Amino acid sequence: MEQPQVTLKRVPVLDLSHEILELKPQLLRSIEDVLDKGAFIMGENVHEFEREAAEYLGVQHAIALNSGTDALVLALLAAGVGPGDEVITTPFTFFATAEAISQVGATPVFADVDPRTFNLDVNRVEDVITPRTKAVIPVHLFGQVVDMDPILALADRYGLYVVEDTAQAFGAEYKGRKAGTIGDFGCFSFFPSKNLGAYGDGGMITTNNEVFAEKISMLRAHGSKKKYLNELVGYNSRLDEIQAAILRVKLPYIDEWNKARRNSAGVYRELLYRTPGILLPAEEGYGRHVYHQFTIRVLDGRRDEIQNKLAAKGISSVVYYPVPVHQLPVYHHLRISQPAAEQLAGEVLSLPIGPKIEVSVQQFVAESVILALG
Ligand SMILES: *Cc1c(COP(=O)(O)O)cnc(C)c1O
Numbered sequence: 001m002e003q004p005q006v007t008l009k010r011v012p013v014l015d016l017s018h019e020i021l022e023l024k025p026q027l028l029r030s031i032e033d034v035l036d037k038g039a040f041i042m043g044e045n046v047h048e049f050e051r052e053a054a055e056y057l058g059v060q061h062a063i064a065l066n067s068g069t070d071a072l073v074l075a076l077l078a079a080g081v082g083p084g085d086e087v088i089t090t091p092f093t094f095f096a097t098a099e100a101i102s103q104v105g106a107t108p109v110f111a112d113v114d115p116r117t118f119n120l121d122v123n124r125v126e127d128v129i130t131p132r133t134k135a136v137i138p139v140h141l142f143g144q145v146v147d148m149d150p151i152l153a154l155a156d157r158y159g160l161y162v163v164e165d166t167a168q169a170f171g172a173e174y175k176g177r178k179a180g181t182i183g184d185f186g187c188f189s190f191f192p193s194k195n196l197g198a199y200g201d202g203g204m205i206t207t208n209n210e211v212f213a214e215k216i217s218m219l220r221a222h223g224s225k226k227k228y229l230n231e232l233v234g235y236n237s238r239l240d241e242i243q244a245a246i247l248r249v250k251l252p253y254i255d256e257w258n259k260a261r262r263n264s265a266g267v268y269r270e271l272l273y274r275t276p277g278i279l280l281p282a283e284e285g286y287g288r289h290v291y292h293q294f295t296i297r298v299l300d301g302r303r304d305e306i307q308n309k310l311a312a313k314g315i316s317s318v319v320y321y322p323v324p325v326h327q328l329p330v331y332h333h334l335r336i337s338q339p340a341a342e343q344l345a346g347e348v349l350s351l352p353i354g355p356k357i358e359v360s361v362q363q364f365v366a367e368s369v370i371l372a373l374g
Contacts, residue, residue: 011352011361013316014193018356019257023249030245042221045244050204052251059181059206061213064239065220068167068189071203072100074237075185076135078205078215079161081106085134089165090120091324092341093139097165098325106134110326112338116282118142118295118348121340122150129154135161138183140169142320142350143195143261143292144284145179152182163187166206170196171258173288180206190239190247195261195292196254198243257355261291264357268294271366277302277373293320297347302373307349309372315365318350 020027034045046064054062065071081087083105089097091110101108111124118141125136136155138146146164155162162183166172170188172179180186190202205216215232218225223232239247269280279297283289298306303319310317324341326334351365 009314009361009364011315011365013318013350013352014354015352015356016192016197016354023253026249027246030249031242034241034245040241042238043241043244045241045248046239049239049244049248049251052248053204054206056251056254057178057181057186057206059178059186060208061206061210063205063207063213063216063220064244065203065205066237066239067201068165068187068191068194068203069096069100070220070235070237071187071189071205072097072137072163072165073103074216074219074235075163075187075205075207075212076100076104076106077219078207078212079135079163079184081134081161084132086130086132087135087137087163088125088128088133088160089137090139090141090341091326091338092118092321092344093141093165093325094167094321095325095328095330096167097137097139098331101137102330107132108325108331109133110334110336110338110341112340113344115297115340115344117144117146117284118281118344119144119146120151122147122154125151126154129158129160133158133160135163137163137165139165139167140172140179142281142295143169143172143290144281145169145172145174145287145289147284147286148174148182155183161185167191167194168292169290170194171254172290175286179287181208184209185212190243195258195290196247196250198246200240200243202239202243202247204239258290260355261353262289264353264355264362265289265291265294267359267362268351268353268366271363272296272369275370275373278369291353293318293350294353295320295348295350296369297344298349298373299347301346303347303349306369306372310365310368313368315368316352319345319348320350321345321348 166180223234
């Protein structure tokens with residue numbers, strides 16, 4: 001039967017245009033100020049942003065870096081993780097999480113996820129701990145914090161460092177504490193699409209440990225505390241001043257934006273409540289999910305079909321992640337199986353969401369999902 005003609009609206013998966021339009025005068029003023037002052041590296045915006053971010057998150061130290069990937073690498077290096085060590089993480093994440101482990105010369109060891117939350121299953125973590133395990137990297141995927149208490153208990157028992165990959169969860173909470181301030185390190189990304197995004201690359205490490213903070217500050221600047229007095233072999237991993245200025249404009253809005261994302265998630269939940277053939281994302285009672293993504297599971301092998309039907313109507317959706325990390329070509333030699341992650345890779349579909357998405361757009365998306373399943 002012919003479907004009624006729907007006007008083709010283009011629905012991007014994330015629309016930053018409203019935000020940019022709204023903040024443009026402030027952004028331009030801040031960028032102009034950087035140009036006028038002429039300090040482009042490690043100027044006052046970087047220092048102030050670090051102070052403001054630390055205060056917002058409730059943590060002692062925040063060290064701004066050039067990416068979330070470097071945040072993971074530098075945290076592992078600060079903890080002394082290197083060749084011969086094993087680091088446990090989830091196979092259902094962006095490659096950078098595991099890449100950082102390999103980058104420092106350690107071995108990534110995967111523990112399967114809980115398919116309800118998409119996050120590390122703590123029981124699987126304990127199964128793969130060995131005498132060589134040095135750290136665990138829980139990833140707060142899609143904006144939902146991992147159940148941290150059992151992870152911390154394990155870390156305590158086995159003497160492991162806890163590095164929180166908080167790239168997708170700026171402002172999320174676990175039992176009243178901000179994600180990224182619970183373990184030994186919090187690693188953040190300010191990639192433009194993240195909940196707090198720059199307009200270029202950026203990242204940050206948070207920690208309550210002064211020794212780690214100092215080491216990371218040195219590592220990001222060629223291993224030096226004082227310029228031209230290099231004490232370690234480090235990196236060039238600084239956040240640039242213009243991105244810091246942009247982040248300072250945006251940080252005061254993060255609670256409002258995360259709240260709007262939560263509201264939008266609630267709208268999808270109502271619209272898609274008990275739709276046969278899909279599962280809505282679980283929201284755990286211990287935390288405050290910030291919906292970096294609103295990710296449904298499409299059952300019965302129909303995910304690609306539904307995605308194509310949405311695309312035909314101009315609705316973008318994304319599969320995060322189509323190949324679990326342990327099956328990526330670079331780790332193919334591991335020949336391990338992680339059934340939950342593999343199943344999710346075939347089912348997940350992230351629908352358009354963002355702080356400014358309109359209810360009418362969500363209605364169009366939800367109707368289209370239901371129609372496509374029909
Ligand atoms: C984005 C992301 C990263 C990497 O951050 P970059 O700033 O892009 O380097 C790491 N882990 C996860 C889970 C991410 O989503």
